[in-house]
Amino acid sequence: MQTDVxxxxxxxxxxxxxxxxxxxGIHCTLxxxxxxxxxxxxxxxxxxxxxxxxxxxxxxxxxxxxxxxADVPMDVFIILSMIEKPLLTLKYPSVDEAxxxxxxxxxxxxPLEPYQLISQYTLEPLLKAEAATLxxxxxxxxxxxxxxxxxxxxxxxxxxxxxxxxxxxTGRYLVxxxxxxxxxxxxxxxxxxxxxxxxxxxxxxxRCDELFDRLPLQNGPGHGxxxxxxxxxxxxxxxxxSTKHWTLHAMVDxxxxxxxxxxxxxxxxxxxEMLYCGEWKQNLLLADKYTENRVFLAGDSAHLVxxxxxxxxxxxxxxxxxxxxxxxxxxxxxxxxxxxxxxxIERRQIGDRNIGASRYASLGRxxxxxxxxxxxxxxxxxxxxxxxxxxRIADVEQRKTNExxxxxxxxxxxxxxxxxxxxxxxxxxxxxxHATTWPGARLPHVWLNDxxxxxxxxxxxxxxxxxxxxxxxxxxxxxxxxxxxxAPVHVLNIxxxxxxxxxxxxxLLMRPDMHVVWRGNxxxxxxxxxxxxxxxx
Numbered sequence: 308m309q310t311d312v313x314x315x316x317x318x319x320x321x322x323x324x325x326x327x328x329x330x331x332g333i334h335c336t337l338x339x340x341x342x343x344x345x346x347x348x349x350x351x352x353x354x355x356x357x358x359x360x361x362x363x364x365x366x367x368x369x370x371x372x373x374x375x376x377a378d379v380p381m382d383v384f385i386i387l388s389m390i391e392k393p394l395l396t397l398k399y400p401s402v403d404e405a406x407x408x409x410x411x412x413x414x415x416x417x418p419l420e421p422y423q424l425i426s427q428y429t430l431e432p433l434l435k436a437e438a439a440t441l442x443x444x445x446x447x448x449x450x451x452x453x454x455x456x457x458x459x460x461x462x463x464x465x466x467x468x469x470x471x472x473x474x475x476x477t478g479r480y481l482v483x484x485x486x487x488x489x490x491x492x493x494x495x496x497x498x499x500x501x502x503x504x505x506x507x508x509x510x511x512x513x514r515c516d517e518l519f520d521r522l523p524l525q526n527g528p529g530h531g532x533x534x535x536x537x538x539x540x541x542x543x544x545x546x547x548x549s550t551k552h553w554t555l556h557a558m559v560d561x562x563x564x565x566x567x568x569x570x571x572x573x574x575x576x577x578x579x580e581m582l583y584c585g586e587w588k589q590n591l592l593l594a595d596k597y598t599e600n601r602v603f604l605a606g607d608s609a610h611l612v613x614x615x616x617x618x619x620x621x622x623x624x625x626x627x628x629x630x631x632x633x634x635x636x637x638x639x640x641x642x643x644x645x646x647x648x649x650x651x652i653e654r655r656q657i658g659d660r661n662i663g664a665s666r667y668a669s670l671g672r673x674x675x676x677x678x679x680x681x682x683x684x685x686x687x688x689x690x691x692x693x694x695x696x697x698x699r700i701a702d703v704e705q706r707k708t709n710e711x712x713x714x715x716x717x718x719x720x721x722x723x724x725x726x727x728x729x730x731x732x733x734x735x736x737x738x739x740x741h742a743t744t745w746p747g748a749r750l751p752h753v754w755l756n757d758x759x760x761x762x763x764x765x766x767x768x769x770x771x772x773x774x775x776x777x778x779x780x781x782x783x784x785x786x787x788x789x790x791x792x793x794a795p796v797h798v799l800n801i802x803x804x805x806x807x808x809x810x811x812x813x814x815l816l817m818r819p820d821m822h823v824v825w826r827g828n829x830x831x832x833x834x835x836x837x838x839x840x841x842x843x844x
Contacts, residue, residue: 310336310445311638313464313478315452315491317341319350319427320606320623321484322434327631329441330364331768333638336476337438338466342449344431347583348512348554350620351426351545355418356715356749357621360628360820362420363767366437373433374425375548377402381424382531383709385675385701387684389544390525390574394537394698397709415742415751415809418716419760424532426548427620450474452490455481457601480634482603484623487590489608495599499592499611501662505669506589508541508556511565515579519550524575535672535705536572537697539679544572552582589613589669591662597651603630610658612665615672615708616737621715622661626654632767632819636842641793645724646843653720664714664737671707675700712740720747720822725843727816727825744810750821753806761806762821769795770824770841771817775806778813780830785816788838816841 312328314321317339328335353361353370361367371377381399400408405421438444449469456463462481467473483491492499523529536542545554557568562584569579590611597604606623630650636642678697682690713736720726732745742751753761765771770789772782777800789796807813812826816837824841831837838844 308474308476310334310476310478311480312634313338313462313476313481315464315481315483316485317431317435317446317448318484318486318606319430319434319620320627322431322438323624324482324484324605324627324631325438325444326434326441327364327628328635329438329444331631331635332443333635334443336445336447336478338450338452338464339448340451342469344428344435346428348510348547349427351424351547352617353423353425354617354621354715355420355422355712357624358420358423359418359762360624363762367420369433370425370430371402371423373429374423375550379550380530383533383535383705384528384531385535385537385698385705386528387537388572388574389527389534392526393528394694395701395705396528397705399532399709413754413805415753416740417752419752419762424548426552429548452485454494455491455602457481462601479638480601480603482605482630483608484606485608487607487611489604491602492594492604492608495602497594497596497599497604499594501590501592503590503592504588505591505613507586508558509562509565509584510587511555511562511569511584512582513553513555513569513579514551514582515553515577516551518553518573518577519546527574537679537683540568541676542568542572591666593655593658593662597655603650605630610662612662613669615668616665616711616714618661618665618711618714622658625657628820629654636794641842643792643839643842643844649723649725649843653723656721657718660718660735661714664711667737668708668711671704675704707738710738713737716740716749719745723747725824725841727837727840742809744812744815744823744826746823746825748823750815750817750823751809753803753809755801755803755806761801764799764801765817765821766797767819769797769819771797771799773815773817774798774800775810775813776802776804780814782814782830784834785831785837788834789841792838792842792844794842
């Protein structure tokens with residue numbers, strides 16, 4: 308059997324890659340050991356940038372329909388239990404409220420799409436169903452990946468199918484999306500480096516149909532997303548997307564103790580069932596390399612972060628959308644060798660940056676948790692002082708976990724061989740986003756005069772020459788130079804004073820992933836050279 312791209316691993320990253328390649332008409336085969344998506348608590352939120360990318364392949368509304376209701380707030384609480392007044396409430400808008408904020412602002416500071424709370428066990432089946440509709444995608448569940456080989460022209464994957472027979476599939480490229488224990492990465496001999504086994508916790512998934520509807524319990528917190536218990540066991544309750552399922556993390560000694568911990572956290576009798584319990588370890592690890600010849604790593608196989616900041620799965624989805632258009636362009640014949648070479652250069656720096664953001668958020672959480680004292684619950688001046696101190700510090704430090712808009716939207720590809728690199732540029736900040744069109748950055752969202760977002764006008768194939776406010780600049784030379792390589796080229800003329808003021812240039816060259824290749828007020832002096840850079844030649 309032959310295919311264009313072999314994908315190992317059908318988590319959200321592998322499935323996203325399969326869907327995007329399939330929508331581009333690229334034949335791909337996905338190999339997954341599980342017989343079907345599992346009902347396990349893993350990722351729980353698609354961030355704003357991820358939702359922008361899912362919008363570009365027509366999935367954002369499907370994901371919202373499957374995820375948490377749009378009217379439910381995303382508030383975060385520091386609590387003693389669910390029946391006591393919160394020590395701290397951090398208010399975050401529901402999707403409905405966030406959409407209203409985005410609609411009311413047109414200065415580039417907002418994403419086009421707000422976040423969406425959706426559990427991995429909801430997202431995976433949705434992506435699998437979408438992939439199954441695409442004629443160019445073949446899904447092979449229940450197949451154990453064994454090994455791969457590669458030469459100058461192809462890759463091959465050997466796997467054991469659901470009947471126990473060994474099969475081999477040949478493809479032009481292979482992408483390992485097979486998680487932190489990636490067999491693909493290990494066969495390549497690529498090491499993960501950084502900080503491993505920082506903390507061990509238990510995680511349990513519960514079904515409790517009544518809890519959400521009963522909130523607030525007595526004087527406890529109302530509807531929200533996260534409930535952090537101020538104790539010495541790092542107890543942390545998460546509402547999942549159905550509002551019927553809840554996840555609890557805690558440092559306890561046994562699975563049975565997780566039932567006691569759940570009951571203690573809730574504080575009143577509720578009917579519940581513990582569906583799953585397991586251990587997990589916190590890691591901050593980055594692969595030495597993301598690629599070797601025709602084999603690439605994406606998602607957790609390339610980087611492992613602590614969930615604080617919500618950058619794990621979202622970073623992996625960014626990997627998938629980056630490698631997808633580059634593989635497609637190469638297979639279609641117009642992408643030069645630097646296109647695929649740029650994947651590691653671009654995405655490894657983002658993996659490294661997001662590990663740093665995750666560390667920053669995790670240290671913030673550790674800092675306020677370190678203020679726990681044995682007298683925390685005492686009805687004494689000493690107990691009140693302990694609570695006040697922890698609350699004061701949490702009001703600063705917990706925000707580092709929940710306010711990551713800079714990490715989500717503000718990343719910029721630096722020193723990429725397919726970007727017109729200009730020295731300098733704005734500082735990359737984790738918690739603040741400052742809109743910029745500096746080459747390598749994501750094009751900031753603006754509403755055009757007709758009320759539509761500019762992102763919806765940028766095609767997902769090839770390059771877009773963006774011409775702002777009826778500029779008279781002649782871009783035909785650049786268009787011809789790009790087409791000379793066979794690259795699809797679209798010209799987009801927009802009339803928008805807002806866009807011109809924000810983008811600061813009359814002309815921009817855009818990639819299909821909405822990152823800026825080049826900008827200027829006049830056509831490039833050497834259009835042929837710019838076209839060669841953009842297309843990887």
